[in-house]
Amino acid sequence: MGLNDVKEAVQHVDVLIAGAGPTGLALGIDLARRGVRALIVERQDRLSPGARGTGLQPRTQEVYDDLGVLEAVQAAGGMFPETAIWENGRIVSRHQMIEHVDPTPSTPYSNGLMIPQWRNVELLHERLQELGGSVLLGTELTAFDQDADTVRAELALPDGGRRTVTARYLVAADGGRSTVRKGLGVGMSGPELEEGSAVLADLRVTGLDRDHWHRWAHPDGGFAMMLPLAHTDLFQTFIGVSTEAPDTSPDAVRALLAARTHLAPEQVTEVHWSSLFRPRAGLADRFRIGRIFLAGDAAHIHSPAGGQGLNTSVQDGYNLGWKLGQVLRHGAPDALLDTYETERRPIAVRILDTSTRLHRSRTMRRGRDLHQLDIGYPDSPLTQELRPDVPEGALRAGYRAPDAPCRTADGAPFRLFDALRGPHFTLLVLGDAEVPPLDDELVRTYRIGGRTPDLLDPDGHIGDAYGSGPGVFLVRPDGYVAVAAPAEGAAGHLAAALEPYRAAGLAGAVR
Structure with a gap:
């Protein structure tokens, strides 16, 4: 515009x-x-x-x-690289600062992305x-x-x-x-954070490998870190300083980096961007x-x-x-x-x-x-857990709806995230639970298993994530389970559970 x-x-x-x-x-x-x-x-x-x-x-x-x-x-x-610790101009140790976690069927994105x-x-x-x-x-x-x-x-x-x-x-x-x-x-x-500041800069540097997240400690307690930014020729640089208002001009950044690392000022070929940082x-x-x-x-x-x-x-x-x-x-x-x-x-x-x-x-x-995968809203007024005796560790209303690889009724590969993607609510019906017909513009319904399934679970990933028994899960547009109800009397349970959502814009969802 x-x-x-x-x-x-x-x-x-x-x-x-x-x-x-x-x-x-x-x-x-x-x-x-x-x-x-x-x-x-x-x-x-x-x-x-x-x-x-x-x-x-x-x-x-x-x-x-x-x-x-x-x-x-x-x-x-890209992935965050291994950290290299420098002393006296050489790498003395390496470690993985960011823990790497293998993806699972329910969590396809399992690592931080840089x-x-x-x-x-x-x-x-x-x-x-x-x-x-x-x-x-x-x-x-x-x-x-x-x-x-x-x-x-x-x-x-x-x-x-x-x-x-x-x-x-x-x-x-x-x-x-x-x-x-x-x-x-x-x-x-x-909370009050200790006084101090840092210079944050994006730099082009020669003579430093791009396979590590480089870190230098200084005897006065200061430190410097340089992270190679994926798919660029830049390093993000964070330099801890003791002064409250350090100079962030290109020449000052070069001098400060030379004082904190083994790099010479002329190795910093360009200061692409710099700023003062104070923790708050x-x-x-x-x-x-x-x-x-x-x-x-x-x-x-x-x-x-x-x-x-x-x-x-x-x-x-x-x-x-x-x-x-x-x-x-x-x-x-x-x-x-x-x-x-x-x-x-x-x-x-x-x-x-x-x-x-x-x-x-x-x-x-x-x-x-x-990773913020365990964040949820179990105590929200928009959350209703209607199942009795939910086993410990099982998915409950208020928490993130997990992914699960599965197949469509004609055998094509599918993911539950494909069902959830979009601005709609999603109703997952496990088994043959009876549910009221819903307006597709607001609520997309997927039957999993049962007599007339939309989705099949041949490898049991949906069962692992949502439970093997029949039941219904209403998933909010932001991917959290709003309502979890048993299969027995599911239509009545869901109609009652939708009352707050009818007042919340789903008034026309139940035909």
Whole structure:
């Protein structure tokens, strides 16, 4: 979308999103595929540069699979390499800092994927454009107000002009120093992290192999790390320093790296991008105020330890997107949107605790406990577990719906993720449980086994993931089990269980 579009055409949108980072773009993609008219405004005149957050956790890869961007991200990314520890100009030890985990039928994406954030953002933006969405660069949200029906936002345009846009909802994805959060007067508090700073830079370097994640320790307690960025000739460099406001100019970065490593300044042939980094941690007191939502760093700020911040932020947008779609496209009551804060703020608390613990411990090894696959919403008002005596360790309502390789009724290979992919709810019927006919636009039904199956489970992977007995699982558009009910009386159970979802936009789902 160009400047003239804003000046002449855009007066009202369904959703205005402030910020075109991973959070805002992921939300924009989800809304675009739902037919929701959204506008993303970004105060910078280009998409954010710099490698910044480089790790996509397995759960975020599942989100990207659903949003239709994972294949491109996989092609642009790679695995994190082995870490090499340097002393006196030579490698003295090697270890695998990022634990490698074999994929399973239920978890096809089992390892963190390394991709520089600038490339991640580019690919999200390309996917948004494919779906007809848009970002207006060089445009800053400078003021806003709201009433019971509308948000009005004043935009400062690239040519110096101003424009007022009205929207049904506003989502602040405008970073840790969020203009919107401050304008709302929402407080942010969190644990104190020790003072210090670092220089973060993307560099071109000669004389250093690209097979390792290089690390140097310095006698004064400082350190440096250089990560070769997949499918580029750049290294992401993180240099711990003792001063609060270090110089980040190219010559200063060269000198600092030479002081922390065995590399000479002239080996740094280009400083492609650099920035000052100070670790901060904080959590917004509220995630929703009227028609305005806080998401990503505007709602929670994390230490980079453990690679949780970007991933948590993308999943904020993924949680909010389907709920906005239900309200704006399917007549759900506004109260559904209250569950965004109900569900996401406790997750942010948990992730903040984890990243702060890792930051303070200074341990570098990272394992599957950071993959975010065990995040769920069992206590959400949208979750109903209706089966008695569910065995310990079995899939329960509120948790992530696992994948499972299977086959269609005519024998073609299929995955449950193929069934879940898209903006709809998915009803999985195991066996011959009776269920009411549902509107295919809102709920896709797949019968697994039984007399008239849609899917077959010849290798037992669905049974392993969902249980071998008959029953029904209603999966939300964001891939979490909303309702789990026994086969006996399933139609009645499901009709009762759908009541909150009828009020949440599924009123016409049951014919």
